[in-house]
Amino acid sequence: MRNYGPIDDFTVIELYSDVQVNRDNVEYYRGLAERKLLINRCGDCGTWIYPHRPICPECWSWNIKAEEVSGLGSVFMWTTLMQQRSPSAPHEPVPVAAVDFAEQKGLRYLSRIVNCRPEDIYHDMPVQLTWIEIGNLEWPAFEPISDSGRGGTR
Ligand SMILES: [Zn+2]
Structure with a gap:
């Protein structure tokens, strides 16, 4: 990193x-x-x-x-964009969500959802902040909080 x-x-x-x-x-x-x-x-x-x-x-x-912020929140709404990295590459699903931060009702942030299949995302799904690399920079993304990972992984 x-x-x-x-x-x-x-x-x-x-x-x-x-x-x-x-x-x-x-x-x-x-x-x-x-x-x-x-x-x-x-x-x-x-x-x-x-x-x-x-x-x-x-x-x-x-x-x-x-x-x-704590990085904890829940999925308010989401959609799946289809991305193609080159003309010959397959389309890849990229889930994007409006995440409500735990800090304040309605404090909403648009970001990617990672480490989760698009079909497994649901309204109010608890998520936590993680980071993904795009274009040589790290950007916030969110991943589901699993029962074993609850309380944070860092
Ligand atoms: Zn004020």
Whole structure:
């Protein structure tokens, strides 16, 4: 696994050149580069805020800081995309889900579901954060929490 350590804004912008890194999401991307899933949170009322916004939707505070989430959640809804890596390759199913974080009702994050057959995914399925490599970068994904793996594997 890659370990960048603390990285500066310039490096974050360079690593994630496909997205527009800005004031509201820079900590999120810095977190990804450090293999941490950070979500902005209001420093005054504690509301988690995602998608990224500069102001708290609950109390209108500008005191927003990124905090690491537990990575625990459940599948709210999902779909399966079919991906073909080259014209001669077979189509591969890629399950994508809106995951509700355990931290807050309605705090929802779009991500891949891995280590699970698409037909085994169900509404409210408990999931936990894991990481997958795409394009030389690591990205958050979610996997089912099995009874033996409950409580985390790290
Ligand atoms: Zn607030």
